[in-house]
Amino acid sequence: MSGTGSAQTPSERRLQKELMSMISEPPPGMKVDTEAMGNELNHWLVRLQGAEGTLFEGENFMLQFKFGPKYPFDSPEVTFTGENIPLHPHVYSNGHICLSILTDDWSPALSVQAVCLSIISMLSSCKEKKRPPDNAFYVKTCSKNPKKTKWWYHDDSV
Amino acid sequence: MSSGQVTQPQAEIDSAAAQDELTLKQQEAIDKEISSTIPLVGDRECVTNLLPEYESDLVYKDKILEISKTYEFFRRMRPDGNCFFRAFCYGSIERVLGNPGAIQEYRDRLVASKDILKATGFTQFTVEDFYDTFLDVLDKAAEGLAANELLKLFQEQSLADYLVVYLRILTSAELRKSAEFYSNFIEGDRTLEEFCQLEVEPMYKESDHIHITALTTALGVGVKVIYMDRGLGGQHEFPDPENIAPAIYLLYRPGHYDILYPKGT
Numbered sequence: 418m419s420g421t422g423s424a425q426t427p428s429e430r431r432l433q434k435e436l437m438s439m440i441s442e443p444p445p446g447m448k449v450d451t452e453a454m455g456n457e458l459n460h461w462l463v464r465l466q467g468a469e470g471t472l473f474e475g476e477n478f479m480l481q482f483k484f485g486p487k488y489p490f491d492s493p494e495v496t497f498t499g500e501n502i503p504l505h506p507h508v509y510s511n512g513h514i515c516l517s518i519l520t521d522d523w524s525p526a527l528s529v530q531a532v533c534l535s536i537i538s539m540l541s542s543c544k545e546k547k548r549p550p551d552n553a554f555y556v557k558t559c560s561k562n563p564k565k566t567k568w569w570y571h572d573d574s575v
Numbered sequence: 576m577s578s579g580q581v582t583q584p585q586a587e588i589d590s591a592a593a594q595d596e597l598t599l600k601q602q603e604a605i606d607k608e609i610s611s612t613i614p615l616v617g618d619r620e621c622v623t624n625l626l627p628e629y630e631s632d633l634v635y636k637d638k639i640l641e642i643s644k645t646y647e648f649f650r651r652m653r654p655d656g657n658c659f660f661r662a663f664c665y666g667s668i669e670r671v672l673g674n675p676g677a678i679q680e681y682r683d684r685l686v687a688s689k690d691i692l693k694a695t696g697f698t699q700f701t702v703e704d705f706y707d708t709f710l711d712v713l714d715k716a717a718e719g720l721a722a723n724e725l726l727k728l729f730q731e732q733s734l735a736d737y738l739v740v741y742l743r744i745l746t747s748a749e750l751r752k753s754a755e756f757y758s759n760f761i762e763g764d765r766t767l768e769e770f771c772q773l774e775v776e777p778m779y780k781e782s783d784h785i786h787i788t789a790l791t792t793a794l795g796v797g798v799k800v801i802y803m804d805r806g807l808g809g810q811h812e813f814p815d816p817e818n819i820a821p822a823i824y825l826l827y828r829p830g831h832y833d834i835l836y837p838k839g840t
Contacts, residue, residue, distance in 0.1 A: 431704060525701075567594075
């Protein structure tokens with residue numbers, strides 16, 4: 418239907434569309450770092466801003482997205498990276514995030530934008546800046562890929 | 576080492592990580608086993624082929640024999656949680672094959688269904704690939720796709736998954752569109768929005784009455800479900816038997832749907 422004639426896979430085509438949309442109409446508080454990306458469609462860096470009026474106001478974060486060949490059927494691997502990892506009860510100090518839409522509740526109807534919005538909203542609803550109670554243990558034992566963790570989702574009200 | 580710090584013995588640490596990987600691997604192995612033995616959509620076969628599965632179960636045996644009086648054939652779906660959506664999709668396209676008027680009508684409904692998505696705020700790029708794939712299959716049907724070719728298309732995971740996603744998104748959009756009505760049927764203290772995000776949009780989540788009601792309403796295609804379980808069984812027509820006659824017949828066994836074919840069809 419797109420008629421581009423290129424040999425893009427469905428997953429690349431979808432990522433291309435998402436990228437164009439993020440660049441042309443960036444949603445508030447997020448920006449794709451295209452300079453750091455190079456030509457790799459399957460590896461993105463997205464800058465996030467802590468929302469105004471929340472505990473994270475004025476802070477900047479970097480999210481790393483890695484996409485497999487089955488995206489959007491498989492969820493992307495999403496972690497915080499860089500200097501500033503938000504101090505939040507669902508974010509481990511190694512950047513891993515405990516958020517159900519990133520594994521069990523992922524849906525192909527979601528997108529990079531939807532994931533970023535969920536993460537901003539998760540940060541915004543935080544009432545006390547602290548690490549998850551099992552941070553030390555998890556960070557020592559986890560796989561590099563957070564999707565390999567069998568997550569037990571914490572209560573959403575935190 | 577500073578005192579007061581909690582340290583975990585190394586062996587325990589290794590085993591926790593190993594346990595996670597093992598659980599996931601076991602699940603993957605089970606999924607692989609199912610997908611290698613049962614096609615996404617199977618061939619049409621006699622309803623009485625179900626009998627050997629219930630060799631020592633008189634209740635179920637009787638029910639199969641009873642059902643086989645009205646429905647001669649059935650078509651198995653892979654039990655992967657998407658079975659209702661795939662059965663609906665396959666059944667609804669199969670029945671219009673070779674009937675240009677009916678294909679056009681289906682196409683019109685599909686085109687109209689995109690407005691429901693728009694009105695409920697789904698971003699275009701997240702739905703258009705799925706929508707285009709669906710439209711493409713209907714266009715192939717209009718060009719004279721044969722029944723065995725349709726079956727082949729549905730046995731391709733990537734294509735079948737695209738169609739399932741479109742129907743899941745459409746179901747979610749229909750629920751959101753009439754949120755006030757459907758909220759009455761959401762159990763527990765979840766909101767309709769949460770229900771859509773957790774039980775409708777993700778792949779492999781099983782379908783219930785509410786999914787069937789929403790999808791059959793959105794596309795105007797009636798479904799009759801024949802229940803085969805330990806309860807009273809019976810049957811139910813969706814969305815509303817007074818206005819829409821059933822076009823597709825589904826056999827329900829706990830947690831699973833297959834397609835049924837009434838005698839003479």
